[in-house]
Amino acid sequence: MRRLVTLVLATAVPLTLALPGAVAADPRKPAAPAAPVIAQARAALDGTAKEADRDVTMAMRDVFLARPDLSPAGKRQADALLGRPTDSESPDNPNTTTYQANAPRAQVCGPHVCVTYVTASADVSSAAWAAQTLQVMEASWTREVDQMGYRAPAADGAAGGDGRFDVYLADVSSQGYYGFCVPEAPVAGQKYLAQAYCILDNDMLGFPMDPVSSLRVTAAHEFFHAIQFNLDAAEDKWWMEATATWIEEQVAGDVNDNRQYLPVGQLGKPGVPLDTYDGSLAMYGNWIFIQRLSQAYGVDAIRQIWSRLDAATGAPDESSIKAVSAFLKTKKTRFADFYSTFVEANLIPQKKYAEGAAYKAAPVASKVTLTGKKRKTGAKKLAAPHLSSTSLRIKPGKGINGKRKLLISVDATRGKKASPVARALVFTKKGAVSKTTIKLNKLGKGSKLVKFNRGKVKYVVLLLSNASTRYKNCVTANTNWACGGKPKDDKQKFIVNASVR
Structure with missing residues (x-):
């Protein structure tokens, strides 16, 4: 309409x-x-x-x-x-x-x-x-x-x-x-x-x-x-x-x-x-x-x-x-x-859409800065219902010098059956963006090292997607979700730990 x-x-x-x-x-x-x-x-x-x-x-x-x-x-x-x-x-x-x-x-x-x-x-x-x-x-x-x-x-x-x-x-x-x-x-x-x-x-x-x-x-x-x-x-x-x-x-x-x-x-x-x-x-x-x-x-x-x-x-x-x-x-x-690449595109629309220069980039859900004194994020708990995403931006602060790297560990609590996807995007100070997928095992756990030198890296964004397409009681549940059913994986949680190495 x-x-x-x-x-x-x-x-x-x-x-x-x-x-x-x-x-x-x-x-x-x-x-x-x-x-x-x-x-x-x-x-x-x-x-x-x-x-x-x-x-x-x-x-x-x-x-x-x-x-x-x-x-x-x-x-x-x-x-x-x-x-x-x-x-x-x-x-x-x-x-x-x-x-x-x-x-x-x-x-x-x-x-x-x-x-x-x-x-x-x-x-x-x-x-x-x-x-x-x-x-x-x-x-x-x-x-x-x-x-x-x-x-x-x-x-x-x-x-x-x-x-x-x-x-x-x-x-x-x-x-x-x-x-x-x-x-x-x-x-x-x-x-x-x-x-x-x-x-x-x-x-x-x-x-x-x-x-x-x-x-x-x-x-x-x-x-x-x-x-x-x-x-x-x-x-x-x-x-x-x-x-x-x-x-x-x-x-x-x-x-x-x-x-x-x-x-x-x-x-x-x-x-x-x-x-x-x-x-x-x-x-x-x-x-x-x-x-x-x-x-x-x-x-x-x-x-x-x-x-x-x-x-x-x-x-x-x-x-x-x-x-x-x-x-x-x-x-x-x-x-x-595909859904995870869509989530990624929304973070950098000017690079991914034909008219993306006119679009405002998707917001990040949470932000943290690591320094020489604070080198770990601690356990960050993020949630994403079905067919949605959440994100964490990690910025290198004072004291993060030299050839530092960031170890990112992800635990998708509902496991691989719920189709979680974790991707890390490294934004450099020169405007480039490098991307990597963090492979998650059957339990939904995985980790990855990425560049984190303050002199070159502006920040790292961890994108966490709940790409679940699982529904129960399609039609009979009488909902306005896809197939008229109830999503099975709305309670997906992501536990993230990141530390400077």
Whole structure:
């Protein structure tokens, strides 16, 4: 979903992790009761939900997935929520975004997209803006479908007039949104594939960016959600939002609106799990992980991973982290190894990302200075939940002269089965960075000597990654973590001892 931005403003942000009765991240078995899903979507749609519960696209996605198990009355409420602005107002849901009765409507169409708007009432839009929207949406289609090779959104039959993809212009900025996308109905014969439409703001005025820039990134992001709904509408929500935010870079890379989220993703908060989906906006900031994948293996790597997530009959239907791991295996790379290099890249983004000079480096968790009098760190205890990292910066101080070295010993308390990775980066005063991996045995223990001469070494950073991809009770645990399961290795601790030699 595209929200009211920027982070310094009052933002409309996504659903929280712990919502009783909410649909799971990969809800192959919808949660019960479903009534909270309806109430949540209503509040998100009319802008009255608290900030942490305002991801309209995912809220509507949850309604779509919950609908089959609702009562007849619940189904009517769901249908009203999922209905288009041109549908009549439903007594089951007074909050549905609908056009005012008898408001004059117009439509402009291109080869793949039709844009519908009204020429009077609060949702009024000009013919020029509708034409601009059509041009931008067709450009998103060209880039994402024709050039990048993603499966197009499902045809919607006669809805909206014909099978072309439909976009509606409405005054959603008054509720705090740039736009959102709605999975309105299942694709024939498919349970988790959906046809969809999008609603975009009727003029994109009042936002920090100029209207056309706002439109370009919103169109790219929301159109990709429509593509996702025809691949797997029930996919992990963190992945859906992270890849939709990343696609902005591929369609409207000069706008750079997605950079504002980097401080809340793992570039700014490395200790928050990668698969987080909550009101912190972490999933938007974690487009940087998708960017790292695409830089390492090409832009098409993300489409290949989505092909593993495909929920069509006979397709793999994997979940996000499992699919990434499987893809990396085809490249003869372990997930843990790739993740540790991602953590490293975030510490030195200017060296590792195409636009990294504009990114602020990830912070270190703890710092210590060793001197001639204090030559040992003592046991430093650091923690990292699943798919996150922590770090220790060790600086040579007064008295650390000559050809000194630093002996670093690491004890990852949950052992090798939890996929811990330890890497030492030596930053020299001349600006160079040398890297080494500290091999950990089955018990999670290992040590390494690195250079520590104060005359040459600025500091050493020990990066400790919890790259665990182990979950239990996938789907049935009904969580917003990857696969809807519970992480097995959130209690990973690292005990570090370092001494001057």
